Amino acid sequence: MANLQDEMKRVKGRIDQVILDQLLPKSSPIREVDLLYRMMRDYPARPAKGMRPFLCVTACKAAGGTEDSALLTAACIELFQNWILIHDDIEDGSELRRGSPALHLSYGAPLALNAGDALHARTWEALLGNMPELGARRTLSVMKEFSRMVNETTEGQHMELGWVVHGRWDLTEKDYFEMCTRKTSWYTVASPCRMGAIIAGADAGVLRELMEFGTNLGVAFQIQDDSLNLVGDEKKYGKAKSDDILEGKRTLILLRLLATATQSERDRVVAIMNKTRAKKTAADVAYVLNLVDKYDAIGYARKKAAELLKDSLVSLRGIRWKGDKDSAALLTAFSKFAVERKW
Amino acid sequence: MANLQDEMKRVKGRIDQVILDQLLPKSSPIREVDLLYRMMRDYPARPAKGMRPFLCVTACKAAGGTEDSALLTAACIELFQNWILIHDDIEDGSELRRGSPALHLSYGAPLALNAGDALHARTWEALLGNMPELGARRTLSVMKEFSRMVNETTEGQHMELGWVVHGRWDLTEKDYFEMCTRKTSWYTVASPCRMGAIIAGADAGVLRELMEFGTNLGVAFQIQDDSLNLVGDEKKYGKAKSDDILEGKRTLILLRLLATATQSERDRVVAIMNKTRAKKTAADVAYVLNLVDKYDAIGYARKKAAELLKDSLVSLRGIRWKGDKDSAALLTAFSKFAVERKW
Numbered sequence: 227m228a229n230l231q232d233e234m235k236r237v238k239g240r241i242d243q244v245i246l247d248q249l250l251p252k253s254s255p256i257r258e259v260d261l262l263y264r265m266m267r268d269y270p271a272r273p274a275k276g277m278r279p280f281l282c283v284t285a286c287k288a289a290g291g292t293e294d295s296a297l298l299t300a301a302c303i304e305l306f307q308n309w310i311l312i313h314d315d316i317e318d319g320s321e322l323r324r325g326s327p328a329l330h331l332s333y334g335a336p337l338a339l340n341a342g343d344a345l346h347a348r349t350w351e352a353l354l355g356n357m358p359e360l361g362a363r364r365t366l367s368v369m370k371e372f373s374r375m376v377n378e379t380t381e382g383q384h385m386e387l388g389w390v391v392h393g394r395w396d397l398t399e400k401d402y403f404e405m406c407t408r409k410t411s412w413y414t415v416a417s418p419c420r421m422g423a424i425i426a427g428a429d430a431g432v433l434r435e436l437m438e439f440g441t442n443l444g445v446a447f448q449i450q451d452d453s454l455n456l457v458g459d460e461k462k463y464g465k466a467k468s469d470d471i472l473e474g475k476r477t478l479i480l481l482r483l484l485a486t487a488t489q490s491e492r493d494r495v496v497a498i499m500n501k502t503r504a505k506k507t508a509a510d511v512a513y514v515l516n517l518v519d520k521y522d523a524i525g526y527a528r529k530k531a532a533e534l535l536k537d538s539l540v541s542l543r544g545i546r547w548k549g550d551k552d553s554a555a556l557l558t559a560f561s562k563f564a565v566e567r568k569w
Numbered sequence: 570m571a572n573l574q575d576e577m578k579r580v581k582g583r584i585d586q587v588i589l590d591q592l593l594p595k596s597s598p599i600r601e602v603d604l605l606y607r608m609m610r611d612y613p614a615r616p617a618k619g620m621r622p623f624l625c626v627t628a629c630k631a632a633g634g635t636e637d638s639a640l641l642t643a644a645c646i647e648l649f650q651n652w653i654l655i656h657d658d659i660e661d662g663s664e665l666r667r668g669s670p671a672l673h674l675s676y677g678a679p680l681a682l683n684a685g686d687a688l689h690a691r692t693w694e695a696l697l698g699n700m701p702e703l704g705a706r707r708t709l710s711v712m713k714e715f716s717r718m719v720n721e722t723t724e725g726q727h728m729e730l731g732w733v734v735h736g737r738w739d740l741t742e743k744d745y746f747e748m749c750t751r752k753t754s755w756y757t758v759a760s761p762c763r764m765g766a767i768i769a770g771a772d773a774g775v776l777r778e779l780m781e782f783g784t785n786l787g788v789a790f791q792i793q794d795d796s797l798n799l800v801g802d803e804k805k806y807g808k809a810k811s812d813d814i815l816e817g818k819r820t821l822i823l824l825r826l827l828a829t830a831t832q833s834e835r836d837r838v839v840a841i842m843n844k845t846r847a848k849k850t851a852a853d854v855a856y857v858l859n860l861v862d863k864y865d866a867i868g869y870a871r872k873k874a875a876e877l878l879k880d881s882l883v884s885l886r887g888i889r890w891k892g893d894k895d896s897a898a899l900l901t902a903f904s905k906f907a908v909e910r911k912w
Contacts, residue, residue: 256747258731259724313686317679336660336730339682343656343689344723350693351716354709362705366697373694380687381602387679388601404599 227552230559237283237293237300238276244301245270249352265333265341266348269308272324275569277560278303278418284556285419285436290549291426295359299368299421302352306372306413309345310379312338317387318473319503360425367424375417382409390474395484395496399530402478403445410451411444415564419557432545439541439561446534447564449527452477456518458568468511472503478530482523483514491517531565570895573902580626580636580643581619587644588613592695608676608684609691612651615667618912620903621646621761627899628762628779633892634769638702642711642764645695649715649756652688653722655681660730661816662846703768710767718760725752733817738827738839742873745821746788753794754787758907762900775888782884782904789877790907792870795820799861801911811854815846821873825866826857834860874908 250267254260279300286296314320315328316335322328330338353372356365385405389397419436455470456479470477480499484492495517498510518524538561547554593610597603622643629639657663658671659678665671673681696715699708728748732740762779798813799822813820823842827835838860841853861867881904890897 256728258728258735261731262724262727310686313682317682334734337727337734339656339660340723340726340730343653344720344727346686346689347716347719347723350712351720354712354716357709362709365709366700366705369693369697373690373697376690377687377694380683380690381605383683384605384680384687385599385601387683388604391677391680392601 227555227559230556230563233284233556234276234280234560237280238274240297241276241279241301241304242270244297245305249301249305249348261333262337262341262344265329265337266345268329268332269311269323270305272326274304274307274324276304277564278307278414281415281418281557281560282422284553284560285422286426286549287422288547288549288553288557289423289426289428289432290547291422296422296425298352298355298359299425300418302349302372303413303418303421305345305349305352306376309342309349310383310413312342312345314383316342317383318469320469320473322469364425364427368421371417371421371424375412378408378412378417382406382412385409386475389476393500395476397476397481399478399481402476402481405476406445406448406478407441410448411441414440414447415444416440426549428548435541435545439538439545442534442541443538443561443564446531446538449478449531449534450565450567452479453524453527454568456515457524468515471499471511471514472506474499474503478527479518479523480514482526483517483521486521486523487517528565535561535565570898570902573899573906576627576899577619577623577903580623581617583640584619584622584644584647585613587640588648592644592648592691604676605680605684605687608672608680609688611672612654612666613648615669617647617650617667619647620907621650621757624758624761624900624903625765627896627903628765629769629892630765631890631892631896631900632766632769632771632775633890634765639765639768641695641698641702642768643761645692645715646756646761646764648688648692648695649719652685652692653726653756655685655688657726659685660726661812663812663816665812707768707770711764714760714764714767718755721751721755721760725749725755728752729818732819736843738819740819740824742821742824745819745824748819749788749791749821750784753791754784757783757790758787759783769892771891778884778888782881782888785877785884786881786904786907789874789881792821792874792877793908793910795822796867796870797911799858800867811858814842814854814857815849817842817846821870822861822866823857825869826860826864829864829866830860871908878904878908 246267250270251263254263282300282303283293283296287293311323312329315323316330316339320328321331329341333341350369353369354365356368360368382405386409388394416437417440419440420433423432423436452470452475456468458467480495484495487495495514498506498514501510539558542557542561589610593613594606597606625643625646626636626639630636654666655672658666659673659682663671664674672684676684693712696712697708699711703711725748729752731737759780760783762783763776766775766779795813795818799811801810823838827838830838838857841849841857844853882901885901885904
């Protein structure tokens, strides 16, 4: 089997080429439009793992399709990730993305918001390009799955933002899993794999298993992401450390902490989390991090992630792949990487 | 010929039904998701003229197609208008939309931005629903035109925002026309008509004429919109009066004023326009409005609009319509309404 990291890197190289050389406009004689194009190319040109296009391409090959037939769709999934990150960074007030300032900090929120919209529209336009290779029926099936993916993501995003905006703390682990499945699982794992499988002509049974696989692994992936946000290496991770505390995110780690802390600790954590980003002090963040440590909330969350990984691997093993064994093995290797990664 | 206003109202009624009863989700058992759905339905449920879906349906009939075959596409054009308005209001910091507070003022910018994205994705999903009625080829042609429309709009929007953000005043009427064609013409006139014609199976010659017609009439429409913003009846118009001055918009009216005013007047107008919205006083707005009046900048702009209307009608007359004469006549009536309307 090819090495997972090498393979992800190789696919990412091909995807970058499609996005930057074929899908996105390069320059315009009109000065302002030229700036828009540069803004649209900014996030796609920053370093990224390219997990989602990798999953799309690899699932396609595992299901008996070719890499080339999935390449455009995989590039569109990566494009989607880019516009949603631009908007996500505005919504969350994030400062760092992939190791550089968030787009709205460099150009202002209005232009960044519009650049995200421009990328969004280009994504759908690009999907139309599947026609010659996939024919009308599969092109439209891929778009159907794509719209499901965006719908789920915006609903999950709304849930997470809404909890912060409305100061909600009456949340259970079930709420977190529901939010996370929508916000993360569909676009990170389930839909990339399912689109790859659709392109390869997989049957409804395979698509069902991939939904199970993807929703479970996606949540596990997000839990690991939440952990890295608190204890990861900022340089590798590419986002500002403890941003989730500054942004008031209701992570599984935080919900666990609140469920196990004393009443007075709990009250203080909630009071800190309810402050606006600008009002949160370094001491506030340190207080929360200290309690996270005291109650081993990350250990607890990681145990949950391990369980979700186990469930997802059961679904994966249940699939009778029609394509190459190496690709199927890479999906298993990726699953483990998703919850064990340090970046 | 049917009365234009009655006909626009009738089509708008059908479109509302498609959007609110068929395309948009109604409720969710999950509290936060339910709020998202209500936010998505907010702008579509507000009173609006429904000009764009009217143009799509009417052009389709003029070109020999049926109203029913264009209804879904027309509804998607109206949906597009709704999400772009949500984002536009955030970008411009607008306060009033269709007579009520802008969405981001009621729910905060992060949730409103995300609701716009959710609507955007639903638009593309809905377009896939053209398949059974139009078949794969025309469904994809409509989507191709739709993506052109969104691309043009985001580029025009960037140009206009960029001029404000970068404090640019080295602008000519040609710059205004270029910006305006992109920002307004494509999505207001050209693409709605062209999509209607595509659905009816019109040939490339008709589509070319409709591009000419639409780009000219769209700019004329925008000039009238800019005029109404300064001297219109706020209740009818549905947006806050003189918003364009508060938002620093480079309208043809303002460019004309700057080209004809004395140096000292010009300097003071630029200084006022460069202030942030919050810093602009009522006296500032009155000063600009007074000069607009003194130099009859609105009269000048309206003369330009009349010329553009004339050009657009030449294109319209050049089309050999294959469908009903009444619909073709309604397009002519609409063209005059676009530049003479008071709302």
